[in-house]
Amino acid sequence: xKIPVLNREISIPGASSSPARWPFIPVAVAGAAxxxxxxxxxxxxxxxxxxxxxxxxxxxxxRRGGRETARRADYAAGKAQGxxxxxxxxxxxxxxxxxxxxxxxxxxxxxxxxxxxVPKDSVNVDAHEGTVVLRGEVKRPEQINALxxxxxxxxxxxxxxxxxxxxx
Numbered sequence: 001x002k003i004p005v006l007n008r009e010i011s012i013p014g015a016s017s018s019p020a021r022w023p024f025i026p027v028a029v030a031g032a033a034x035x036x037x038x039x040x041x042x043x044x045x046x047x048x049x050x051x052x053x054x055x056x057x058x059x060x061x062x063r064r065g066g067r068e069t070a071r072r073a074d075y076a077a078g079k080a081q082g083x084x085x086x087x088x089x090x091x092x093x094x095x096x097x098x099x100x101x102x103x104x105x106x107x108x109x110x111x112x113x114x115x116x117x118v119p120k121d122s123v124n125v126d127a128h129e130g131t132v133v134l135r136g137e138v139k140r141p142e143q144i145n146a147l148x149x150x151x152x153x154x155x156x157x158x159x160x161x162x163x164x165x166x167x168x
Contacts, residue, residue: 099156101127108132108157112150118143123164130158137165 041051099107105127113120123136132151138144144164151160 101129104130104132104154104156108151108154111154112147115150116143116146118147123147127157130156131161132157132159133161133163135163137167139166141166 041047041054043050105125108127109120109125112118112125113123118138122138123134126133126135132154134147134151138147144162144166147164148160148162151157
């Protein structure tokens with residue numbers, strides 16, 4: 001076998017270029033690497049600092065991995081919870097829960113006053129267990145009917161009580 005050395009080839013008698021004839025190369029490379037790491041970590045002047053630094057980096061790597069695993073588990077749990085909610089909603093026919101009173105009153109205010117054009121400050125909206133009570137004063141009787149009809153159309157409203165009046 002001929003090995004190039006400094007722009008010349010040197011022959012090694014009895015050697016072949018076959019990898020089976022050179023089984024010691026991977027072992028030699030591994031031994032050299034282990035020796036270099038050992039010397040690096042056991043150096044009398046800098047070895048202690050290097051060992052502590054290596055330990056700290058390894059522990060930080062495990063901590064980051066643990067946090068990443070926890071984050072992924074939380075994400076998967078949220079996705080599963082959402083899928084379970086969607087499946088439960090599909091099996092019950094998709095019926096929505098009745099919103100609480102404050103949410104229902106807010107929903108009525110935002111939808112009804114936008115559609116009818118009546119100022120919000122002239123009418124008070126209260127809700128209790130699906131019943132919406134409209135109190136206040138509007139300028140024309142047609143506005144009373146428009147408010148009541150628009151309120152009845154809002155999802156979640158079961159009944160409407162009108163205590164609206166016009167100025168005398």
